[in-house]
Amino acid sequence: MIYQINAAExxxxxxxLYAIVAIILAVVVAQAVFFLVRAYRRGVKIxxxxxxxxxxxLRAAVFTIAPAVAILVGIVAxxxxxxxxxxxxxxxxxxxxxxxxxxxxAVYPGIVEDATIYVTVALVMTCGMLVSMFLPLITGKKIxxxxxxxxxxxxxxxxxxxxxxxxxxxxxxxxxxxxDVGEGASGWIPVLVFLVSALVMALCGLLLKVxxxxxxxxxxxxxxxxxxxxxxxxxxxxxx
Amino acid sequence: xxxxxxxxxxxxNTHLYGRIxxxxxxxxxxxxxxxxxAIFGVGVNWKVFASGISxxxxxxxxxxxxxxxxxxxxxxxxxxxxxxxGNLSNLKVPCALNCMDQAGVEKGTEEAExxxxxxxxVSSIVTMIILVLGVVLISFLTPVLxxxxxxxxxxxxxxxxFGGMAVVYISRNWKISIIPCVLMLLVxxxxxxVTGSGELSGTLIGVMVxxxxxxxxxxxxxxxxxxxxxxxxTPAEQQQENAQEENSDGEAQK
Numbered sequence: 001m002i003y004q005i006n007a008a009e010x011x012x013x014x015x016x017l018y019a020i021v022a023i024i025l026a027v028v029v030a031q032a033v034f035f036l037v038r039a040y041r042r043g044v045k046i047x048x049x050x051x052x053x054x055x056x057x058l059r060a061a062v063f064t065i066a067p068a069v070a071i072l073v074g075i076v077a078x079x080x081x082x083x084x085x086x087x088x089x090x091x092x093x094x095x096x097x098x099x100x101x102x103x104x105x106a107v108y109p110g111i112v113e114d115a116t117i118y119v120t121v122a123l124v125m126t127c128g129m130l131v132s133m134f135l136p137l138i139t140g141k142k143i144x145x146x147x148x149x150x151x152x153x154x155x156x157x158x159x160x161x162x163x164x165x166x167x168x169x170x171x172x173x174x175x176x177x178x179x180d181v182g183e184g185a186s187g188w189i190p191v192l193v194f195l196v197s198a199l200v201m202a203l204c205g206l207l208l209k210v211x212x213x214x215x216x217x218x219x220x221x222x223x224x225x226x227x228x229x230x231x232x233x234x235x236x237x238x239x240x
Numbered sequence: 241x242x243x244x245x246x247x248x249x250x251x252x253n254t255h256l257y258g259r260i261x262x263x264x265x266x267x268x269x270x271x272x273x274x275x276x277x278a279i280f281g282v283g284v285n286w287k288v289f290a291s292g293i294s295x296x297x298x299x300x301x302x303x304x305x306x307x308x309x310x311x312x313x314x315x316x317x318x319x320x321x322x323x324x325x326g327n328l329s330n331l332k333v334p335c336a337l338n339c340m341d342q343a344g345v346e347k348g349t350e351e352a353e354x355x356x357x358x359x360x361x362v363s364s365i366v367t368m369i370i371l372v373l374g375v376v377l378i379s380f381l382t383p384v385l386x387x388x389x390x391x392x393x394x395x396x397x398x399x400x401x402f403g404g405m406a407v408v409y410i411s412r413n414w415k416i417s418i419i420p421c422v423l424m425l426l427v428x429x430x431x432x433x434v435t436g437s438g439e440l441s442g443t444l445i446g447v448m449v450x451x452x453x454x455x456x457x458x459x460x461x462x463x464x465x466x467x468x469x470x471x472x473x474t475p476a477e478q479q480q481e482n483a484q485e486e487n488s489d490g491e492a493q494k
Contacts, residue, residue, distance in 0.1 A: 008280055008281075010282075029364070032321060033361070038254075039354045040358060052343050055343070057358060060359035061362050063363065064370075066400075067331040068367040069370065072370060072381070073385045093325060094324060094326035098442055106292050107288055115280035116283065117285060118276065120284050130270075131300040131307070132303035133266040134262075136311060137258070137266075139307060144312075144315070157461075159347070160469060165456070167420060168309075168452035169309070169449050170409055170417075171423070172453075175421075176424075176428060177428075178432070179432050179440070179444065182431075195403065200403075201408060217342060218342060221405065225401050229397060231400075232392040233389060240392065
């Protein structure tokens, strides 16, 4: 009874919710800083040049900007239904825009205005990520040791193995880009964006070869992402 | 011998710290709905919750598959960090891959582990900063981010990202790319024409990433055994290389 009397009035944008999310995300950032410092020190210790490590930090930061803004768009899209704190938390930690949207819509279609529904939706969104949160903690060491064993046994196959892993992922996303073509003209928009980005990358490669400007190599991929995203606007106007 | 011990202990510590941070982060993330229950004095509506169980089960399965697919790509530190901060396929994995490639390190080595961890950590921090700025300035940014004419740009991040990456990695490894690329194109194009929409592709991609990885590994192994990817190393050559690696590691330690 006392519990109910003291309960706050429901507000999906309540300052206390912002504070809770900020505390959780501060811990996540602390983890990132901890691993960053540790990896940097390790790199220096095993003889890697500080210039390479610093450049890696810069490259990663530049690479992240465009996809991170797209994640922000996801928060804005979900904020009307769920307020800002919950989407901010869910899209800042393990989760994805597609899952959070599907989960929220499946549980409660429409704008959430009731505390019981809010906590239920939040619980469903969180539970879907249980395996992603805990399984790597259990299997991570075994998988990494297995890889080390493969490399020690046959170094050349170890290299091919690693390249095959990444190419398997890239091939799946290549197919995914073509996954809408059955819709008609609008289904070709992602394909054309993909091709624009690929063409820009090929041109960057050519320019690098001709001019020998090494900085092109550093920013080619972020540049491709931005040009590809920008190209999506006129392409959609034509085909959408 | 001392060097090997140091290497092992660093790796063991990475797993130890990764697990501790992972458990702390997971408990905090999981606590959010329960803290909200306490604040607002409400419980879960189990009838409504039941309607989400199928989604939870599906994404738990996807999570299991992603763990086995992405862990080998990210290295130890990158895995523990990446699986807390999320956005793996649309940000962290491509970012780590790009940074490893630009740094010129061989994947699977300790140098690659360092670069992967640094790139994922920086990417996580930058993402957090952008999201915090976005949340603080949301009333100013919403009209821009929800602008209909800009929507196609944000809807097409994945094609824009993988277009550039595909050129680089397929051209470098074209022999092992052919089979998975053709297979994936066929699967997605046929499914799209069969359903007459792209609705299925969003669900398919979760399953097709591990399928693509398995197909690529199997076909690469076959080609490697056949000698189509260059000759296999003899045990003597392998031993010699391992010895050379140990020596260079020892020098780096000094």
